Amino acid sequence: MNSLDPIGAGIAEVESIVARARASQGVFEASGSQLLYDRAAQAVAWAIMEPSRNKHLAELAVETTGLGNVPDKITKNHRKTLGLMRDIAGARTYGVISNDPETGITEIARPIGVIGAVVPSTNPGATPANNIINALKCGNAIVVSPSPKGVPTCGALLGYIHAEFDKFGLDHDLVQMIPGRVSKEKTQRLLEIADLIVVTGSQNNVKRAYTSGTPALAVGAGNVCVIVDETADLAAAAQKIAASKTFDNATSCSSENSIVVVDEVYDALTAEMARTGGALITDDTRITSTLWVDGHLNPSAIARDADELIEALGLKGDVPADTQYIAVETKGIGPGFPLSGEKLSRVLAVYRAADFDDAVAITREIQLYQGAGHSVGIHTSDETRPLTLAKEIPTSRVIVNQAHTFATGGAFNNGMPFSLSMGCGSWGGNSIDDNLHWKHFIQSTKIVREIPAREPAVEDIFGAYWEQVGK
Structure with missing residues (x-):
């Protein structure tokens, strides 16, 4: 790569980050358990909720973005994260999650892979933390693309997360961010090579996500x-x-x-x-x-x-x-x-x-x-x-x-x-109409077994219709 080509170097950097995330996610999934996934989510939650770190992140966010105020960001970081942890506490995201003898279907939870998350400057701490918790709870790795003004806060958050990971030997590459000055080219490459894109923020980024060729969860504008x-x-x-x-x-x-x-x-x-x-x-x-x-x-x-x-x-x-x-x-x-x-x-x-x-x-x-x-x-x-x-x-x-x-x-x-990203349905040009939450970060494999046939007679389906309008 030519050192005089900063755009190409930036794209290569994103590709390297995603490759490391993909390798880390493979190990995370192979050695996975519900306990491991839950511990990883708890580590991220405590990284932002621990009072001194919460305060620092709130102060840094206001100082670098010029948006909002410190007391309310402290409250937001705490309550949004606490509420999310309440929501996911009993959620089964590993192994067999349902087994229905009547249908003959057994459902096994599977991670999506590498999540690419584009997050706004309005919530440079709370929004990435929310996405990271949901991703890890479901066995994924995640790469965050913060807004330019949100880079310092997001970087500090990831430092706190990695410090928590070190307490039980979790790989830092599970949670990464695009470093340095974020560019459209870097973000675009992330949109193209991640396994799922989650976008909160500008409608320009939302449109780019939906046209990237990668499955995308993006949210609409509020008013x-x-x-x-x-x-x-x-x-x-x-x-x-x-x-x-x-x-x-x-x-x-x-x-x-x-x-x-x-x-x-x-x-x-x-x-x-x-x-x-x-x-x-x-x-x-x-x-x-x-x-x-x-x-x-x-x-x-x-x-x-x-x-x-x-x-x-x-x-x-x-x-x-x-x-x-x-x-x-x-x-x-x-x-x-x-x-x-x-x-x-x-x-x-x-x-x-x-x-x-x-x-x-x-x-x-x-x-x-x-x-x-x-x-x-x-x-x-x-x-x-x-x-x-x-x-x-x-x-x-x-x-x-x-x-x-x-x-x-x-x-x-x-x-x-609990979420910081609200889907707006087809009215807002979105693929979801509910609050972004953990169920959007997981997929499943179904084992399908033979059961006694349940084929109805044609008369059972159309009898009432024929009586009303004729054959």
Whole structure:
């Protein structure tokens, strides 16, 4: 390889990393057991959850990416990992995992091989840890491709993981990352030669994953819209919206970007929002003129603390001193109305709806513009209305009476799997419509035995049909 060809050298480096991962995975599988796979997953979990390391990773993430805040990243690293470990604790991922005499089928768990994981700068510690735990739990090796700004945090995480591996002799090559400055060429080569690709982050990477020729699990864009109807507990709704919107400075794809409020309770809700730190701006041009610069989100406002955001938006002195997020009254939806899209900041678009049916129509229009398939929410005491949303909105999740950021990716008080990657189904251009979890990192071999024949008579299948419409 010519030393003057940095692109070629980078591609060769990725090929070498994957080759080492493949060799290591072969040994891991050959000597595998459920105990070994579980211990490997526990090692990674403790690598990020041990308090001093968690704190260092959170500080490093904020320092190098400029996104989010340290206390919330510490919380995220801890709770997302703890929840995942709860989810996988009893999962059988080695050997015979089912044996059904009735069907004659015995199912044996098999690893996929080498997982290639592309992870975003918004969660440079928690997301790779989540992917690595799932991969090892199922007997795989994994190579992580972090965003350029996420390289230091991901590198530190892998150092902690390898230190845990050393405690029981696990090979470092099971968990690797693309070192140095990550390039499109390096990432592309990983996409092409891994056995499975998992992509969280930019939609450009998602599209490249799906066209790489490698089986891919990729997730769609978030642009969460939440309805507050006239039956809602307004104080609780306002508190949950505030907690969710401000968590880690709105870096999550599950952070509320818009709320749609039924007219009957609009004034009462905005008053409750004011009490929980939401400052309402009625002239949306004040925000669009400062949150976007030359057609792009203002880097001084993205994922910043409230005081920095207020300064960047030119609102200092115009909003209360205790303001935690900015709520903006607006009406337009679509490409010409950027407030209707994802904002990656403590800015919340607020739409007024005439009634619940109008709120559903507005929410549907927002989702069809951006964020289709991800998730929507509703604050209501009417048990029929979540079902209406589930039938009428192109979404994979309807979050009811919860702080959306905490609920969508799994919580200890709901049944969703803990994850930092949410599949969006065909609506979002994805192959999955559930939270990425351990079952996506495993495959199986089926032993098929002969059983007594179960062939029905033709009349058994078509009798009712013939009676209704004739032969």
